[in-house]
Amino acid sequence: MGTIWFWLVAIMIAMYVLLDGFDLGAGAIHLLVAKTDEERRQVLASIGPVWDGNEVWLIAAGGTLYFAFPTLYASAFSGFYLPLMIVLWLLILRGASIEFRNHIESAVWDPLWDFLFWGSSLLLAVFFGAALGNVVRGVPLDSSGYFFEPLWTDFRLGDETGILDWYTILVGVLALLALMMHGGLWVQMKTSGEVNTRAGKLAHRAWWGVAALTALVTAVTFRIQPQVKENFTTWPWGFLFPLLAVAGIAGVLFELRKRDERKAFFASCAYLAGMLTSVVFGVYPLVLPARNPVYSLTVTTAKAGVYGLKVGLVWWVLGMILAAGYFTFVYRSFAGKVVVGKDSHGYGD
Amino acid sequence: MGQAVDVHRLHFAFTITFHYIFPQLTMGLALLLVYLKTKALRTGDEHYSRAARFWARIFGINFALGVVTGIPMEFQFGTNWAAFSKTAGGVIGQTLAMEGVFSFFLESSFLGLFLFGEKKLGRMGHWWSAFLVFLGSWLSGYFIVATDAWMQHPSGYRFGANGAIELSSFWDLLLNKWALWQYAHTMLGAVQTGCFVMAGVGAFYLLTKRDEIYGRTFLRAGILVGTVAAILQLFPTGDMQGKLVAYHQQPTLAAMEGLFESQEGAPLAILGQPDVEKRKLDNPLEVPMMLSFLTYRQWRANVKGLADFPQTEWPDQIPLLYYSYHVMVGLGTIFISVMVLASLLLWRGKLYDSRWMLWMLMVCVPLPHIANTAGWMTAELGRQPWLIYGLMRTASGISPRVAAGNAWFTLIGFMGMYTVLAILWLFLIYREIALGPDPGHRPTSEEALVLAAE
Numbered sequence: 001m002g003t004i005w006f007w008l009v010a011i012m013i014a015m016y017v018l019l020d021g022f023d024l025g026a027g028a029i030h031l032l033v034a035k036t037d038e039e040r041r042q043v044l045a046s047i048g049p050v051w052d053g054n055e056v057w058l059i060a061a062g063g064t065l066y067f068a069f070p071t072l073y074a075s076a077f078s079g080f081y082l083p084l085m086i087v088l089w090l091l092i093l094r095g096a097s098i099e100f101r102n103h104i105e106s107a108v109w110d111p112l113w114d115f116l117f118w119g120s121s122l123l124l125a126v127f128f129g130a131a132l133g134n135v136v137r138g139v140p141l142d143s144s145g146y147f148f149e150p151l152w153t154d155f156r157l158g159d160e161t162g163i164l165d166w167y168t169i170l171v172g173v174l175a176l177l178a179l180m181m182h183g184g185l186w187v188q189m190k191t192s193g194e195v196n197t198r199a200g201k202l203a204h205r206a207w208w209g210v211a212a213l214t215a216l217v218t219a220v221t222f223r224i225q226p227q228v229k230e231n232f233t234t235w236p237w238g239f240l241f242p243l244l245a246v247a248g249i250a251g252v253l254f255e256l257r258k259r260d261e262r263k264a265f266f267a268s269c270a271y272l273a274g275m276l277t278s279v280v281f282g283v284y285p286l287v288l289p290a291r292n293p294v295y296s297l298t299v300t301t302a303k304a305g306v307y308g309l310k311v312g313l314v315w316w317v318l319g320m321i322l323a324a325g326y327f328t329f330v331y332r333s334f335a336g337k338v339v340v341g342k343d344s345h346g347y348g349d
Numbered sequence: 350m351g352q353a354v355d356v357h358r359l360h361f362a363f364t365i366t367f368h369y370i371f372p373q374l375t376m377g378l379a380l381l382l383v384y385l386k387t388k389a390l391r392t393g394d395e396h397y398s399r400a401a402r403f404w405a406r407i408f409g410i411n412f413a414l415g416v417v418t419g420i421p422m423e424f425q426f427g428t429n430w431a432a433f434s435k436t437a438g439g440v441i442g443q444t445l446a447m448e449g450v451f452s453f454f455l456e457s458s459f460l461g462l463f464l465f466g467e468k469k470l471g472r473m474g475h476w477w478s479a480f481l482v483f484l485g486s487w488l489s490g491y492f493i494v495a496t497d498a499w500m501q502h503p504s505g506y507r508f509g510a511n512g513a514i515e516l517s518s519f520w521d522l523l524l525n526k527w528a529l530w531q532y533a534h535t536m537l538g539a540v541q542t543g544c545f546v547m548a549g550v551g552a553f554y555l556l557t558k559r560d561e562i563y564g565r566t567f568l569r570a571g572i573l574v575g576t577v578a579a580i581l582q583l584f585p586t587g588d589m590q591g592k593l594v595a596y597h598q599q600p601t602l603a604a605m606e607g608l609f610e611s612q613e614g615a616p617l618a619i620l621g622q623p624d625v626e627k628r629k630l631d632n633p634l635e636v637p638m639m640l641s642f643l644t645y646r647q648w649r650a651n652v653k654g655l656a657d658f659p660q661t662e663w664p665d666q667i668p669l670l671y672y673s674y675h676v677m678v679g680l681g682t683i684f685i686s687v688m689v690l691a692s693l694l695l696w697r698g699k700l701y702d703s704r705w706m707l708w709m710l711m712v713c714v715p716l717p718h719i720a721n722t723a724g725w726m727t728a729e730l731g732r733q734p735w736l737i738y739g740l741m742r743t744a745s746g747i748s749p750r751v752a753a754g755n756a757w758f759t760l761i762g763f764m765g766m767y768t769v770l771a772i773l774w775l776f777l778i779y780r781e782i783a784l785g786p787d788p789g790h791r792p793t794s795e796e797a798l799v800l801a802a803e
Contacts, residue, residue: 049461052416056453062423063446070438070513077427077434078748084428085759089766092417096770099413103777146431148750304439305515312443319450326458333466 001309002299005068006287008316010280012064016057017128017276018269023047023054024128025183027094027121028176030114033187033198037105038340040114044098045338046190050330051098055091060323064316068309071145072287072302079139079147080131083163087127094120122176129175133168136225136279137161141290141297157224159291167224174213181206181252182272185265192337203264204256211249214275218242221282225289228282238281245274356756357429357747362729363760364421366722367767371415371774373721376490376536377543378408379483381570386479390472400566401479402467403786404547409464410777414770416457421763423449429756433736433746437514440506440522441496448492456485490539491532498528500737501728502597514740527593531728534586537578538724541684542717544575548691549714550782552707563786565701568710572695576688582681588643594731595644598738600658601731604667605674606640607633608654615640615652623671628656664733673726680720687713 026047034040066073077084093116101113140147140161152162155169164172184203188196222229232238248271255264283289288297303309382404389397423445426434434442459481467475499506505521506514516522548571554564595602603609607618609628617639621630641650655663664670687709694700700707732738736746 049465053454053457053461055416055420056449056457059420059423059453060446060449063442063449066423066426066434066438067440067442067446070442071435073427073438073442074431074435074748077424078429078431078751081428081748081751081755081759084424085762088421088424089762091420092766092770095413095417096773099410100773100777103410103780144749145435146748146750148752148755304442305509305513308439308443308516308519311516311519312446315447316450319447319454323450323454326454330458330461333462333469 001306002303003285004313005064005303005309006284006299007280009061009065009068010277012057012061014273014276016054016061017272019054019057020051021179021182021272022186022265023051023183024121024125025179025181026187027117027183028125028180029184029187029199029202030118030121033184033202034195037110039193039195040110041102041340042191042193042195042338043187044101044117045340046187048098049334052095053327053330055095064312067312068304069287069299069302070304072297075141075146075297076135076139076288079141079149080134080163081148082151083127083131083149087124087131090120090124090127094124125176125179126172129172130164130168132175132279133171134163135288136171136221136228136283137165137167138225138289138291138293138296141288141292141295143295145295145297147290161291167220170213170220171217174210174217177206177209177213178272178275181210182265182268185252185261185268189261189265190338200256200261203252207249207253207256210271214245214249225283227284227286227289231282231284238278241274241278241281243274245271245278248272248274353751353753353756354744354747356753356760357751358743360429360756360760360763361425364418364425364763364767366725367763367771368415368418368422369722369725370718371411371418372486372490373539373542373718374411374546375408375415376486376539377541378404378411378546379479379486379543380540381543381547381574382408382479383476383483384570384574385566386476390476396562396566399786399788400563403563403781405464406781407778409460410774410781412460414774418767418770429748429751430736430746431748431751433741435513436741436746437737439509440503440514440516441499443516443519443522444492444496444499448489452485452489452492454485456482456489459485487536490536491528494532494535495523495525495528497728498525498531501531501732502527502593503737503740514737527597530586530589530593534582534590534724535721537582537586538717538721540578541575541582542721544571544578544688545684545710545713545717547571548575549711552710553782554785555701556704556707556711560785560787568691568700569695571710572688572691572700575684576692579681579684579688583685587678587681591643595652598731599653600655600662601664601670602644603653603655603658604664604670605727605731606652607671608640608652609656610654611651611657612654613641613651614638614649615644615654617643618675620675623668625667661734664730666730666733670727670730670733673723673730677720677723677727680716680723684713684717684720 026043030040030043034043097113097117097120101110101117134149137157139149140159150162152164153160155162155165157165157167181203184199184206187199188203191199248267248269251267252264252271255267285299286296287299287302290296382401385397385401385404388394389401426438426445459478462470463475463478463482466478470478499522502525504525505516505518507517509515547567551564551567551571554560555568591602594605606615607621607623607630608615609630614637616635616637618630619634619636621633621635624631638648641652642648644650644652655667691700691706691710694703694706734742734744736743
């Protein structure tokens, strides 16, 4: 039962990264691909009706993690206290900038929110990457089952690690580049004109960074987290996951050259899904590795009571079917390229 | 305030109090939007569609603030209350996760369609999107209340092998009798917030002699729905909540009422200041035997005072609890009077010319927010010193490794950020009210985003 929930939570997090990833990425490239007010509205319009729903995956994944693995939720959230609070502030700033920007047209109103939208999206991508890096590297858990990490110490991989060290920063930069590519491909697919061209070019340039850093981070990860090597040696079929990532990243370049905007975006989805499932496969059965392996939290030690998990499975499946229905409906309703209206109020007036 | 537990409590109290400013208006307006959309659908009158669009703009701003201030609430269970989460996460995580899975997906998906898709969806489709946003926000309220109700009156649980609390009955958790009454009471409070805001804006338009057709619609909707809600708030829901507290949280009832000594035929204190050191109520203004009657429906019934319980069982903020409860009840009584009176004037056809009544309705706009906040403070301060009533003390629920200094750091951060958000909220909503519901008044630079398929 624990293993099932381990994968279900992983799927929800992957959905979050795929979906909110493209609107975070769109934010991180906002100021780079859109120069005029009309262009910036195009970028915002491309994510306007969906970003909030995408972010719900984070909340739903968090809630699911909470009831399925309460011990993990308690340890990880209190241990990552400072970075999580910073993430919350960034999410607040970002949500406010998307929602408030178009209420007033003024030379001092829009640029402020554009800047905040860009900056908060960019930092969120780095922080989410660094968070993933922390989980893979392991945290200073002790016999109490708790830890507390400062934001940084000496940036080395010693026993007194901080949130930011050279490894987690490296993963953070990879995450930023990957989401800039992902967001660039989304914006390219949803827009036309200058924005479309610039977004495509930017995604293309980011691709090289993503490809290089993926190789580097993968090599380093095998050295840092011994569980990863062990799992891939024990179950070689697990190589399917990194294979998906490789196919995805190759597909992005291939489709970019062929100028198939939709397929390029979906290839990027495959890349992100492949990377995340590789990590999940690599750390299993650990849910939170410790620097001292004795104290690592595993699927078995962190999971909730069996009855609750069984009941949860029933409503979770039902809820996910409904959610899939809503998302299909919403994305279909807003399919196609965005058009920024000149004489409309957006509410049908 | 030096102790970590105090800072963590203040942290949660501050962020939840600020957060709840928004959802109560969201949930109240969601119902009223369905009302306006239904009117538009039935009468085919464009006026109702414009009225709905006007409130949808305000709803959108308010909703966004509810979302961004809501995410920190779920996180804080883990960040600041880790020991509590470790112990009880297997139970309350259920309802919190269900909120995400069943209501947030629904709400966020259809809010986008509701705000951006009126042209695309057509009349029926747009009505449905409004209804589903309403359903999502009201479901969300239920899951949160069910979570709190479990902490007030735990049911459907057992202790697992490792000392953690496990779920033993899903339906006992979800259909906890405490949750059902608390939900009804909470939602009526939210409806009143929406109604007073809508009626208040209507009164503002009539008093300033602008957009008067809309002003009348807003007044009618706010007063009709608001009168029903104000009465149901007191009876049966408020009454039943009081009885649940009387039966299951006896020290809480005594503290709420400022009753220090047990009495047969206990009086109801309307005013007075509790002096916890001397164990008495100063300057009391009391209705004799009323408390006994209200609680047990017997004039001579014995109501237990605080002195009957060991001091370790007392809520730790008795004066604050007492005042919160009295502010809530006092304002609730005022709402009933104002709404009933306004209904009578509306029925007699005199409301739109009664300037004093319009003034009254306009001035009342912020009061339901205060009453709802006071109500939640009553519930949560009343639960003390327990985090889970009878099972876990508040002091043992905090994150063991998060020092008071770190909690202060983030609390101050939230205070700064929320101050800015509050100013923006007031500014943007005032601006929408000033622009008004008539599209002719809106400047052409008001171009929002329109999406169309290529």
